[in-house]
Amino acid sequence: MKPRRIALTGGIATGKSTVAGMFAELGAVVLDADQAARDVVEPGHVCWHQLREAVGASYFEPDGHLRRKALRDGIIRDASLRSRVNAILHPAILKTMDRQWREWRDKDPRKVIIFDIPLLFELGLDIRFDTIILVYVPEHVQIERLMSRDGLSRDAALRTLSMQSPIEWKKKRAQIVIDNSKDLSATRGQVKEIWVSLTEEENWEHSQ
Structure with missing residues (x-):
């Protein structure tokens, strides 16, 4: 089934x-899209590189971490920016969550x-x-x-x-x-x- x-x-x-x-x-088991979103923009992740190239360095701290509030404020004001960010983040988030779901199903099918x-x-x-x-x-x-x-x-x-x-x-x-x-x-x-x-x-x- x-x-x-x-x-x-x-x-x-x-x-x-x-x-x-x-x-x-x-x-x-709660698979959290917000947590997945944080994970995929950690410095060095492929999604981090794509996002930095798409939105520019001004949305990142000197140490490479995303300035989340600045980006959140930006996507509220700018529909074009929101579309670019969503096109990068959403597939990566779903891929992460689907992998987590498969891992849990394999571990405990009744969960x-x-x-x-x-x-x-x-x-x-x-x-x-x-x-x-x-x-x-x-x-x-x-x-x-x-x-x-x-x-x-x-x-x-x-x-x-x-x-x-x-x-x-x-x-x-x-x-x-x-x-x-x-x-x-x-x-x-x-x-x-x-x-x-x-x-x-x-x-x-x-x-x-």
């Missing part, structure tokens, strides 16, 4: 990382493995997964959290949100939705219910 591929996604300030941590606490990918829908990666879990809060909550967390004005928060697909659009396309607009205990309860379902399905598949 073909192994099931599970993805976790969300939107900016929906609390996806918190939910990913809850799944990890329950025993899931629940979750791909944590913020831009899953934006990159058209949803077709690669059997089950998509969305961490959801209404857009007005995203805006409030961005303003509070990052000290942004409302206009800046809206510009940041505009870089991703609307959360309501994503909600219609996910198989499972976790409402993270209430307190953490409510979120944790939803995660536990989903975990029971995922582990029961995984055990059933391997019993056939």
Whole structure:
């Protein structure tokens, strides 16, 4: 039987990382796209060389490390820069995560493995997964959290949100939705219910 591929996604300030941590606490292997993104731009990596050539030395520290905030600010302002960066980083990130997934499947076929990918829908990666879990809060909550967390004005928060697909659009396309607009205990309860379902399905598949 073909192994099931599970993805976790969300939107900016929906609390996806918190939910990913809850799944990890329950025993899931969480393959983190953000961590993979950090790994592939370490000095000396082939992706590091490609990125430096594409965006220029001004986005790098004297010791060669990427100036992440400067690049993040740059891609918010400049769509052309964002396209160049994405064309380099995204294939490398996916290649890293696919390798990690195969390694874990070989090590323990019964393990629940979750791909944590913020831009899953934006990159058209949803077709690669059997089950998509969305961490959801209404857009007005995203805006409030961005303003509070990052000290942004409302206009800046809206510009940041505009870089991703609307959360309501994503909600219609996910198989499972976790409402993270209430307190953490409510979120944790939803995660536990989903975990029971995922582990029961995984055990059933391997019993056939």
